[in-house]
Amino acid sequence: SLRQHVPKGLRSPPGPRGFPILGSMLELRKDPHVVLARLSRQYGDVMEVRIGTRPVLVLSGLDTIKQALVKQGEDFMGRPDLYSFRYVTDGQSLTFSSDSGEMWKARRRLAQNALKTFSITPSPTASSICLLEEHVSREAEYLVTKFLQLMKEEKSFDPYRYLVMSVANVICAMCFGKRYDHNDQELLNIVNNTEQFDNVAASGNPADFIPVLQYLPSRAMKLFVDFNKSFVHFVQKFVKEHYETYDKNNIRDITDSLIEQCLDKKVEANPATQIPKEKIVNLVNDLFGAGFDTVTTALSWSLMYLVIYPDIQKRIQKELDQTIGQERRPRLSDQGTLPYTEAFILEVFRHSSFIPFTIPHKGTTRDTVLNGYYIPKDRCVFINQWQVNHDEKLWKDPLTFNPERFLTAEGTEVNKVEGAKVLIFGVGKRSCAGETIGRWQVFLFLTTLLQQLEFSVCDGKEVDMTPVYALTMKHRRCEYFQVKQRFSMRSMS
Numbered sequence: 001s002l003r004q005h006v007p008k009g010l011r012s013p014p015g016p017r018g019f020p021i022l023g024s025m026l027e028l029r030k031d032p033h034v035v036l037a038r039l040s041r042q043y044g045d046v047m048e049v050r051i052g053t054r055p056v057l058v059l060s061g062l063d064t065i066k067q068a069l070v071k072q073g074e075d076f077m078g079r080p081d082l083y084s085f086r087y088v089t090d091g092q093s094l095t096f097s098s099d100s101g102e103m104w105k106a107r108r109r110l111a112q113n114a115l116k117t118f119s120i121t122p123s124p125t126a127s128s129i130c131l132l133e134e135h136v137s138r139e140a141e142y143l144v145t146k147f148l149q150l151m152k153e154e155k156s157f158d159p160y161r162y163l164v165m166s167v168a169n170v171i172c173a174m175c176f177g178k179r180y181d182h183n184d185q186e187l188l189n190i191v192n193n194t195e196q197f198d199n200v201a202a203s204g205n206p207a208d209f210i211p212v213l214q215y216l217p218s219r220a221m222k223l224f225v226d227f228n229k230s231f232v233h234f235v236q237k238f239v240k241e242h243y244e245t246y247d248k249n250n251i252r253d254i255t256d257s258l259i260e261q262c263l264d265k266k267v268e269a270n271p272a273t274q275i276p277k278e279k280i281v282n283l284v285n286d287l288f289g290a291g292f293d294t295v296t297t298a299l300s301w302s303l304m305y306l307v308i309y310p311d312i313q314k315r316i317q318k319e320l321d322q323t324i325g326q327e328r329r330p331r332l333s334d335q336g337t338l339p340y341t342e343a344f345i346l347e348v349f350r351h352s353s354f355i356p357f358t359i360p361h362k363g364t365t366r367d368t369v370l371n372g373y374y375i376p377k378d379r380c381v382f383i384n385q386w387q388v389n390h391d392e393k394l395w396k397d398p399l400t401f402n403p404e405r406f407l408t409a410e411g412t413e414v415n416k417v418e419g420a421k422v423l424i425f426g427v428g429k430r431s432c433a434g435e436t437i438g439r440w441q442v443f444l445f446l447t448t449l450l451q452q453l454e455f456s457v458c459d460g461k462e463v464d465m466t467p468v469y470a471l472t473m474k475h476r477r478c479e480y481f482q483v484k485q486r487f488s489m490r491s492m493s
């Protein structure tokens with residue numbers, strides 16, 4: 001029977017009963033983050049729903065989520081073994097595969113070290129403070145030129161396709177030491193079609209919860225499988241090239257640095273972390289994959305908010321003019337000196353909540369208790385970030401877009417306590433491995449673009465802000481963007 005034996009004195013989490021077999025699937029098809037947020041008001045922060053044939057624990061409320069993922073981090077750090085996740089990086093993904101023990105820990109450490117070395121570590125060779133700053137500045141500058149050129153030639157344009165190539169070029173440079181032309185079809189095919197991945201990887205994908213669907217033809221699933229194949233193929237080519245030209249005295253990028261780790265005997269000395277070589281080098285898949293879609297989506301939502309709230313855009317530009325001026329470009333070290341701009345970014349994260357659920361978690365190898373409820377081991381867990389970011393207990397008028405909510409009373413600083421309530425990178429052991437890099441990129445791309453360009457949409461055109469549910473929620477593409485140069489290039493030295 002599906003009923004678990006619940007130890008004395010403990011209760012199973014409450015929740016809606018749902019229909020037999022389908023569970024709550026029918027209600028959850030559209031905007032499950034909103035539906036589950038509504039249900040959590042009735043059933044509480046710890047709630048159980050049945051999706052298809054599977055019981056799923058849904059966690060809401062910032063304190064409850066921190067209790068589970070931080071204080072009881074060990075109990076909730078697993079990933080469920082979902083059908084669709086087996087197709088990501090041939091089932092070996094750091095992010096999506098179900099290993100979460102010593103192997104995952106060691107791989108995550110390797111990935112994070114390699115990432116850090118080629119992004120935010122102060123660089124003696126780069127012309128900027130670090131490689132991340134160098135790459136982002138170059139790509140943002142390219143975008144400014146590209147947008148102005150598109151304006152001249154087309155009178156309006158869809159920024160997404162260009163944003164995604166620029167952001168992909170940043171992570172490409174760090175991972176593979178390579179930059180692509182914006183018209184490169186192979187890279188464009190991958191980065192411009194992430195919906196094929198995001199739709200199936202979203203929490204609550206039907207085939208993951210109703211096993212019989214795995215045997216029926218599905219267009220979404222076929223696109224997902226093909227996307228993963230092209231992705232692995234794309235990355236494999238670089239890995240092969242890097243092995244052929246590897247020189248231990250000249251570690252060029254993240255791929256080289258992972259190859260170096262493979263050849264390093266120390267990694268193998270610890271028996272608990274005998275990581276097979278291919279599981280070291282293929283970490284670059286995870287870094288490259290996680291590195292562009294998220295940042296692009298953040299930037300793209302930002303541009304949407306900027307054009308529907310022109311006064312907010314003007315205020316950011318005023319702050320940029322007063323603090324940075326026009327004689328130099330923004331730098332990463334300007335972080336902390338542009339409170340309104342930083343409040344705007346936080347409000348984009350909160351209001352859009354474009355990653356509504358984290359990637360699903362799973363209880364690990366032991367049963368546990370959360371807020372007095374009994375949680376059997378291996379339970380699949382959804383973390384509702386959208387609910388936290390729209391919780392009336394935490395936010396005044398949560399549906400209103402208002403960057404000022406993140407400023408101190410004097411308006412001269414970001415209120416750190418408020419900022420820390422926004423949940424978009426997850427928390428705890430499984431939280432985003434690229435959080436700092438993600439935040440810094442969004443900051444530098446946006447400030448560089450807004451220092452030079454004013455964004456708007458063509459007269460009479462409306463932008464559609466409706467998010468489309470997925471792992472990373474996007475808005476509909478908008479081809480009516482326009483830009484104006486804010487001051488002449490000649491005033492820049």
Ligand code: HEM
Nearest residue numbers: 095290291294295358359424425426430431432433434438
């Ligand atoms: C995982 C958000 C940028 C690498 C995650 C998760 C979220 C997230 C919500 C899942 C957390 C969980 O399951 O509890 C974001 C956002 C970004 C961003 C909002 C940008 C604005 C990046 C970047 C990189 C990166 C730039 C790397 C270059 C990863 C990795 C994981 C991850 C490797 C998997 C961690 C694991 O399973 O152990 N991210 N991310 N992310 N992110 Fe990010």
